[in-house]
Amino acid sequence: MKDISRAHCPIRRATDILTDQWSFLILREFFLEGRKRRFQDLQQELGLSPNTLSNRLKHLENTGILERRLYSSHPPRAEYVLTEMGARFGPVLEALYDWGTSYPETDKKPKSD
Amino acid sequence: MKDISRAHCPIRRATDILTDQWSFLILREFFLEGRKRRFQDLQQELGLSPNTLSNRLKHLENTGILERRLYSSHPPRAEYVLTEMGARFGPVLEALYDWGTSYPETDKKPKSD
DNA sequence: CGGTATCCCTATTGATACTG
DNA sequence: CAGTATCAATAGGGATACCG
Numbered sequence A, B: 001m002k003d004i005s006r007a008h009c010p011i012r013r014a015t016d017i018l019t020d021q022w023s024f025l026i027l028r029e030f031f032l033e034g035r036k037r038r039f040q041d042l043q044q045e046l047g048l049s050p051n052t053l054s055n056r057l058k059h060l061e062n063t064g065i066l067e068r069r070l071y072s073s074h075p076p077r078a079e080y081v082l083t084e085m086g087a088r089f090g091p092v093l094e095a096l097y098d099w100g101t102s103y104p105e106t107d108k109k110p111k112s113d
Numbered sequence C: 001c002g003g004t005a006t007c008c009c010t011a012t013t014g015a016t017a018c019t020g
Numbered sequence D: 001c002a003g004t005a006t007c008a009a010t011a012g013g014g015a016t017a018c019c020g
Helices: A010-018 A023-032 A039-046 A050-062 A090-101 B010-018 B023-032 B039-046 B050-062 B090-101
Strands: A066-073 A076-082 B066-073 B076-082
Touching (some): A010 A023, A010 B023, A010 B090, A023 A039, A023 A050, A039 A050, A039 A076, A050 A066, A090 B010, B023 B039, B023 B076, B039 B050, B050 B066
Antiparallel strands (some): A066 A076, B066 B076
């Protein structure tokens, strides 16, 4: 592994933004389903409450990972798209996917402590 | 990006285990500082309270990512080491490191929403 | 359709003191 | 040294109803 310094650590910067229950999974939808996602799409795909989704989307917007585009307000039509920074997140998800794939499903149980 | 299905998604498996504030950063110490870490090392390196560290270490132990080795109880001497599964986490941290490196420090502020 | 507004619950975290 | 015990604050999250 390359030189990772603790001061201003890039991993710390990443986890400060992303370590809630949903952010990784929201971003995953953009790589799995398409670059443009709508509020209702995400809600159905992920099965989370609208207020939670709203909070997380705003957070990802404020941190420059997603961009919100409002096309009409009546009826409302909004789309969320990955920014440059958001698009660069693909390799992280791939690495996480690979790791998760090799995680044993049965002999160790997540969240059971 | 490869085929990522939502049912039994490996990324979901990963985030179920790791999306708290500290787990990524604890694991990072094992790649940055060495494969064997002691309780006090981690506490000083990360600057978290002992109960929080204790909780997270137990969680990582229960999920098969770290192994705890107790060598003597008086004075106590314990070491935490990466399991096979834990060692495979390196690429994820590297990808996250790369992403974090390209994250702009100034124009967008994490955790400020 | 794309959200807000409430209400409420729980997990995570910090601070601090203490123990074998 | 390696934790545990308490106490308390707070952020994340679910459920539900509602709004423009």
